[in-house]
Amino acid sequence: MHNQVYVNRTLNMRKIKFIGLDMDHTLVRYNTKAFEELAYQGMLQKLVADKNYPEDVLKLKFDFDFVIRGLVIDHARGNLLxxxxxxxxxxxxxxxxxxxxxxxxxxxxxxxxxxxxxxxxSIDTAFSISVAILFSQLVELKDETSHKYPDYGKLLEDIVEVMDMAHRDDSLKSVVRDNMEKYIIQEPSVAEGLERYKKHGKSIFILTNSDFHYTKALLDYAINPFLKNHKNWMELFDYTITSARKPRFFYDNINFLKVNPSDGTMTNYDADLIKGIYQGGCADLFEKSLQVSGDDILYIGDHIYGDIVRLKKDCNWRTALVVDELNEEIAKMKKAKPARTQIQDLMDKKLPLEKQLVDLVSDEIEQGVKHDEEIAKLQTAITQLDNQISPLIKQSQSLFNAHWGEVMRAGNEESYFANQVERFADIYMPTLADLLAQSPRTYFRSHRRPMPHEIGLDMTAEEI
Ligand SMILES: [Mg+2]
Structure with a gap:
């Protein structure tokens, strides 16, 4: 399945005038595992150097598969859920x-x-995967040598603080800048797709929390080499808003600063926005200055809270979420399908037996009639089916994350993360390139989602 876009709420791309893009993990794709390992190592160093943690923590090993997106940290009890x-x-x-x-x-x-x-x-961004891994490992160290570490809540506070420091100072960024091919994935189809959208008259802007110098370094590498009709990314993007402080950008009232692209110096700016590069600002000023209304804008990001939830609650922009894990999860679902079909077939056999059993036991209680032999037979048959079902469940689960299973599901129900995606993202897809591969005139239609009482109802006109 290529270039799929999944639709929660109907979206007509012809009506969208402005396309806004988050940069990190959306417009620019990272090799997440390599980057998270870098962040993790940086956090270990800072815990020792800046927070006086014992040097034991430097021996901890990065285990990327220990955590998946959407888990919840209980910092009072030191648990992951x-x-x-x-x-x-x-x-x-x-x-x-x-x-x-x-x-x-x-x-x-x-x-x-x-x-x-x-x-x-909740762990709702790729950036916080290393936070959750480190939290679990430090909880274990604290349980072993309690006096050397603060309580669980403070552990998490310290981890988040050193993560913010690592992202803010130059320690991670300088390594990324010097090793672009290791950390950044170049995708020619993104530049190509954006140029196509421009031909359809769409304005395209960047809204990123990264600063100008880092933004420039990444876009020079990820966008410029693949442009055909534009000199560079500065010409391609109508507005580039750096250090935007999302989600505050969506609800606060802050003026824009104008950035001089030749050296990154800034000046106060209170006129209407013209094509160019800015820092700070807020959604309200952005809309007023460009005379655009919220539902003319489609914003695409990868951070369910920072990019999407607040945006949907505070502004009326349309939203698209990049969910990096989707392709892998769908491929695994396909692999699990034969086992899941067998499980369903066995369940279809088991349910009528269970009903018979309930009826017989009820009969015994209500009528005083004995059904010992039949009941024993049914129980044996049900146990035999269960014995066939449980290895199939194990087999299908083993395809997904060994510790946590699927990202989008929790057993038969949707996961908390999937629920957030459904509530706040109008559309979602594995990568930005998947959206850009669709025509800028696409009408994305949502499917009718059956409710439990509708499932199995095959209503013809007469029946209604
Ligand atoms: Mg991002």
């Missing part, structure tokens, strides 16, 4: 160890958590 759309816990670890069902019941007094509570933060 996989949660369904209803807030039901579908998997849990303390440090790096699985929490037993009994312990989980004790910790959470049942199965549900209120994610709005102050103890929880």
């Amino acid at each position: 996989k949660v369904s759309r209803h807030g039901a816990i579908r998997g849990s670890r303390h440090g790096t160890e699985t929490i037993s069902f009994q312990q989980q019941q004790k910790d959470y007094k049942g199965k549900y958590v209120d994610l709005g509570g102050a103890d929880f933060s």
Whole structure:
């Protein structure tokens, strides 16, 4: 399946006048594993150098597959949770160890958590994968040698602080700039697609939290070599807004600064925006100055909270989310399909047997008639089916992340992350190139989603 765009809410691209792009992980794709490892190492160094953590932490090893996007950190208890759309816990670890069902019941007094509570933060961007890995490992170190480390909550605070420092100072950026081919994926189809969208009269702008110098370095590498009708990215993009401080950009009231592209120096700016490069600003001024209304703008980002959730709540922009994990997850779903079909077939056999069993036991209770032999037979048949089903479930699960399973599902339900995607992203796709491969005149239509009472209803006109 190539260049798929998935639709939550109908979107007519012909009506979109402005296309806004986040830069990191959206317009510019990273080799996420390599970059997260770099961030992780940087965080270890800073924990020791700036936070006086024991040097033991320098021995920790980066384990990329330990965490998936969408997990929730419980920083009061030192746990990582996989949660369904209803807030039901579908998997849990303390440090790096699985929490037993009994312990989980004790910790959470049942199965549900209120994610709005102050103890929880969700891992909703690729940048925070290394944060969650490190948190779990430090929880384990603290449990072993308690006196050397602060409590779980402070551990997470320190980790987030050193991550912010590493992203803010030049320590990560300078390594990326010096090793572009290791960390950045060049995609000629992105430049090509953007030039095509320009031909259809779309204005294209960048809205990034990265600073001008880093933005320039990345775009010089990822965009310039592939342009055919534009001299460079500065000519391609109508407006480039750097150091935008999303999600604050969407609800605050801050003036733009104008950036001089030749040296990155800035001057105050309070006139209407003209083509060029800016720093800061806010959505309200952006719309007023360009006389554009929210639903004329499609914004594409990869960060469900920073890019999409606040944007949808505070402005009325249309939204598209890049979900890097999708292609891999769909490929694995295809592999799991034969086993899942067999599971369904066996379930179809099991359900009528279960109903018969319920009826017989009810009959015994209500009528006082004995059905011992039939009941024993049914129970044996059900156990035999279960014995066939459980290895098939294991087999299909083994295709996905060994610790957490699928990104978009928690058992039979959608994951909390999938639910966020559904609520806040109008469309979503694996990469920006997948969207740009579609015509700028595409009418993206959402599917009718059946509710439980509609499933299996095959209604003809007469029946209605
Ligand atoms: Mg991003």
